[in-house]
Amino acid sequence: MRKLYSIGLIRGLLWQILGTAIGIGILTGIRILLHLPAWKAESAFVLGALLGALFFVYGIGAVDDWIKVAGGKEVHEPDESSWGSMRYFGVSLDHKVVGIQYLVLSLVLMVVGGSFAMTFRTELANTGMQFLTLMEYNTLMSLHGMVMIIGILVGVGAFMNYLIPMMIGARDMAFPRLNAFSFWLAVPASIILLSSMALGGFDTGWTGYPPLSARAPIGIQMFFLGVSLAGMGTILSSLNIITTALRMRARGMTGFRLPIFVWGALATSLISLTATQLIGLSFQMVMFQRLFGMGFFDPAKGGNPILFQHLFWFYSHPAVYVFVLPGLGIISELLPVFARKPLYGYKWVALSSFGIALIGFLVWGHHMFASGMAQYLRVPFMYSTLLVAVPTGVKFFSWLGTLWRGKIVFPVPMLFVLAGIIVFLLGGLTGPPNATVATDLHLTDTYFIVGHFHDTMFGGYVFPFFAAIYYWFPKMTGRRMNETLGKIHFWLMAPAFIVLSSMMMRTGLLGMRRRIADYDPTLNITNDHRVMTVAGFLVALGILVFIINAFWSRRNGEIATGNIWNSRSPEWQVPSPMPVHNYDKPFEVVGEPYDYGLPGSVYVKFMEEE
Amino acid sequence: MEHPSKSSTLQLGIFVLGALAVLTAVEFTIALTVNIWQVLAVIPMIKAGLVFYYYMHIYRLFQADTEVDRESFAYKLATNRMGLWLFLISDSFIFGGLMISRINLLGLTRPDLIQVLGLVVTSVLLISSFFANRAEVSMEYGDHKQFILSTTLTMSLGILFLVGVLGVEWRLAPFGPETNLAGAVFYVMTGFHAFHVLTGVIFLAIVLRNGLRGLYTAEKHWAVEASVVYWHFVDVVWFFFYPALYLIGTLAK
Numbered sequence: 055m056r057k058l059y060s061i062g063l064i065r066g067l068l069w070q071i072l073g074t075a076i077g078i079g080i081l082t083g084i085r086i087l088l089h090l091p092a093w094k095a096e097s098a099f100v101l102g103a104l105l106g107a108l109f110f111v112y113g114i115g116a117v118d119d120w121i122k123v124a125g126g127k128e129v130h131e132p133d134e135s136s137w138g139s140m141r142y143f144g145v146s147l148d149h150k151v152v153g154i155q156y157l158v159l160s161l162v163l164m165v166v167g168g169s170f171a172m173t174f175r176t177e178l179a180n181t182g183m184q185f186l187t188l189m190e191y192n193t194l195m196s197l198h199g200m201v202m203i204i205g206i207l208v209g210v211g212a213f214m215n216y217l218i219p220m221m222i223g224a225r226d227m228a229f230p231r232l233n234a235f236s237f238w239l240a241v242p243a244s245i246i247l248l249s250s251m252a253l254g255g256f257d258t259g260w261t262g263y264p265p266l267s268a269r270a271p272i273g274i275q276m277f278f279l280g281v282s283l284a285g286m287g288t289i290l291s292s293l294n295i296i297t298t299a300l301r302m303r304a305r306g307m308t309g310f311r312l313p314i315f316v317w318g319a320l321a322t323s324l325i326s327l328t329a330t331q332l333i334g335l336s337f338q339m340v341m342f343q344r345l346f347g348m349g350f351f352d353p354a355k356g357g358n359p360i361l362f363q364h365l366f367w368f369y370s371h372p373a374v375y376v377f378v379l380p381g382l383g384i385i386s387e388l389l390p391v392f393a394r395k396p397l398y399g400y401k402w403v404a405l406s407s408f409g410i411a412l413i414g415f416l417v418w419g420h421h422m423f424a425s426g427m428a429q430y431l432r433v434p435f436m437y438s439t440l441l442v443a444v445p446t447g448v449k450f451f452s453w454l455g456t457l458w459r460g461k462i463v464f465p466v467p468m469l470f471v472l473a474g475i476i477v478f479l480l481g482g483l484t485g486p487p488n489a490t491v492a493t494d495l496h497l498t499d500t501y502f503i504v505g506h507f508h509d510t511m512f513g514g515y516v517f518p519f520f521a522a523i524y525y526w527f528p529k530m531t532g533r534r535m536n537e538t539l540g541k542i543h544f545w546l547m548a549p550a551f552i553v554l555s556s557m558m559m560r561t562g563l564l565g566m567r568r569r570i571a572d573y574d575p576t577l578n579i580t581n582d583h584r585v586m587t588v589a590g591f592l593v594a595l596g597i598l599v600f601i602i603n604a605f606w607s608r609r610n611g612e613i614a615t616g617n618i619w620n621s622r623s624p625e626w627q628v629p630s631p632m633p634v635h636n637y638d639k640p641f642e643v644v645g646e647p648y649d650y651g652l653p654g655s656v657y658v659k660f661m662e663e664e
Numbered sequence: 665m666e667h668p669s670k671s672s673t674l675q676l677g678i679f680v681l682g683a684l685a686v687l688t689a690v691e692f693t694i695a696l697t698v699n700i701w702q703v704l705a706v707i708p709m710i711k712a713g714l715v716f717y718y719y720m721h722i723y724r725l726f727q728a729d730t731e732v733d734r735e736s737f738a739y740k741l742a743t744n745r746m747g748l749w750l751f752l753i754s755d756s757f758i759f760g761g762l763m764i765s766r767i768n769l770l771g772l773t774r775p776d777l778i779q780v781l782g783l784v785v786t787s788v789l790l791i792s793s794f795f796a797n798r799a800e801v802s803m804e805y806g807d808h809k810q811f812i813l814s815t816t817l818t819m820s821l822g823i824l825f826l827v828g829v830l831g832v833e834w835r836l837a838p839f840g841p842e843t844n845l846a847g848a849v850f851y852v853m854t855g856f857h858a859f860h861v862l863t864g865v866i867f868l869a870i871v872l873r874n875g876l877r878g879l880y881t882a883e884k885h886w887a888v889e890a891s892v893v894y895w896h897f898v899d900v901v902w903f904f905f906y907p908a909l910y911l912i913g914t915l916a917k
Contacts, residue, residue, distance in 0.1 A: 347842030
């Protein structure tokens with residue numbers, strides 16, 4: 055029993071249950087003292103969930119050191135090298151452990167969110183309602199969106215945490231305790247988000263627009279609270295990333311010698327540092343509207359529902375760049391390795407990430423062309439949106455230039471990189487019709503948007519994400535993943551996904567509306583839906599193969615401790631897996647990062663002991 | 665870093681406080697007489713600029729020396745400063761979002777609040793910022809006695825502000841959060857701000873307790889600097905919220 059309690063995660067969960075109970079108890083107690091009816095479910099569950107999350111981070115020990123500092127005691131970093139695999143189940147200050155924790159949480163969330171999608175995808179295989187009620191369908195559909203988004207945010211955090219200190223030659227993140235704290239905040243946040251299913255669910259879609267969200271079941275409060283807490287974690291994590299990348303670089307690593315992935319991560323962190331506050335605020339305002347009767351978004355009280363959409367999209371549009379910029383960075387990082395050529399137009403690619411991020415702040419209104427916002431705003435938002443194509447085009451141009459006449463090899467990571475480029479191109483090309491007001495008024499809220507969005511997410515995040523796992527798995531474990539299983543995963547997933555998203559767009563043009571549980575048989579799209587369902591299950595099967603591969607290879611994979619990809623990046627110049635504080639000897643950057651194939655060029659030079 | 669003499673820092677602190685007080689008085693007078701919202705929007709920016717530079721020492725961010733040893737205190741201090749300021753930038757977006765909501769929902773109207781009380785709590789917070797500055801400067805000169813006194817005063821004034829807003833204004837306001845839009849905006853803006861004041865008071869209390877035990881020295885007092893900079897930031901937020909809630913526009917129905 056005591057042994058079980060010593061595992062951080064178990065302790066945290068027990069404390070979360072305790073905190074939830076205390077929160078519900080406090081609220082009920084106050085209501086009894088005030089002679090109100092004792093039980094008010096909504097307020098009780100909100101306070102309970104909030105306290106539960108705070109108790110979780112306390113229980114697991116993520117704030118122990120801060121409490122000690124506040125109490126005037128000295129804190130020391132524990133020596134983690136003897137902890138073994140238990141490091142992964144509790145608070146660890148090593149950025150590599152935190153990165154892998156993020157990675158596992160991300161995979162868990164995405165499997166959960168994906169299984170939601172499979173469930174309602176099966177429901178859609180035929181017209182009429184098969185086995186779900188309308189409310190169940192709506193809840194699964196809404197949660198699929200938000201669970202996947204949190205999963206992607208966590209996955210982005212995984213690679214930023216794992217790679218950046220290694221790539222820039224730092225011992226660790228700038229604020230290791232804050233790093234652990236931001237990760238452990240995401241765990242109770244995910245639990246709260248998923249608990250919305252048990253509290254009546256909600257039927258608003260992942261956007262949670264009022265007035266509908268103002269009268270949805272209590273589940274919506276858990277949704278709002280979970281997302282707010284997870285958002286807080288990403289804010290703190292991006293603060294950490296920016297500080298680390300600006301302050302902890304190795305000697306000689308000037309701005310234009312940074313790995314492209316770090317540039318992408320900086321642009322990403324800039325967005326999540328600032329804009330995330332506004333989605334948190336918009337969600338909290340709806341929470342307050344429901345709890346205290348405030349009339350922000352209630353037209354009957356003079357409120358303005360459109361205001362919510364502005365606040366919401368000010369984050370939620372740049373958020374898609376948060377999802378894709380690190381992924382595009384991984385593509386730029388891996389292409390030169392497998393094409394054995396210098397990255398084409400390094401400076402332009404580096405700056406294009408910031409271009410995308412900055413323009414991304416000015417385009418949110420394109421989600422609201424049909425919302426009833428002031429008409430004169432539509433045209434500037436249309437042009438600013440189309441402008442995003444310019445820096446994105448720079449990236450595509452660079453990728454083509456890098457591939458051009460390269461000595462390309464095709465191990466599994468490269469396959470995923472190439473699929474990522476193709477699928478992201480499909481997603482990019484289907485964007486301008488949605489950005490153009492005239493066509494968007496026809497396409498808005500159809501499956502065309504769904505297809506476009508899934509293309510950008512898979513191309514910009516999912517495929518590069520898998521490429522990165524296959525690529526850096528040896529760095530994490532010292533063993534490489536099985537190539538054959540990896541190729542099966544790829545050939546199951548990539549073609550099926552392209553069929554799936556193309557069919558989404560086709561049915562959208564034929565009149566399939568998004569977010570609805572049923573469709574008219576006379577639209578003649580039933581067969582298309584069946585194809586989509588089959589394709590969806592093939593994608594899921596591919597991911598199952600991947601999970602089996604990861605578990606199997608962790609113990610039995612081919613041993614790979616050296617520089618198996620012939621990379622120039624500093625983390626591959628030392629044996630895998632890395633020790634607790636990364637490099638035994640510091641290194642100095644003496645050349646350009648991506649000069650693959652140029653004879654005699656050196657990127658990093660390790661300093662000898664004096 | 666060359667240090668100006670101790671008395672000159674006191675003079676500077678008083679001068680900044682005076683300038684802030686004059687600007688607040690100007691704000692108040694303009695609001696009661698001509699009520700030009702453009703002026704009422706610009707004055708807080710000037711006030712914020714003064715505090716950013718003279719009280720929060722924003723220029724220290726750009727003095728970070730990259731050549732010193734990575735493990736040295738000076739290098740870590742500069743890193744911590746950057747982290748704190750990034751946090752403040754992030755936090756200012758939530759207050760910016762509240763301001764935008766207020767502008768969108770209320771426009772050129774304002775909630776029906778007690779003007780005198782508004783001026784009093786604003787002055788309390790201004791003066792607390794002065795003492796926060798004194799606390800930090802005293803610590804820089806190793807004057808523990810002055811530091812303890814100033815921190816205690818800052819905290820007390822902060823608590824007084826909370827009593828003024830939560831204890832008096834919230835109770836006396838002729839509307840509740842559910843009555844009308846003005847009420848909703850007023851409670852959410854003051855609520856968010858008061859939460860930050862409360863965390864600032866707690867932060868200062870921790871610093872005061874550790875200061876009493878003599879944990880800070882003239883050279884090493886990052887916690888003091890951080891709590892004081894955070895306190896000034898909360899004050900700057902109020903510079904914008906005060907005219908937005910009390911001064912700009914006509915009374916909302």
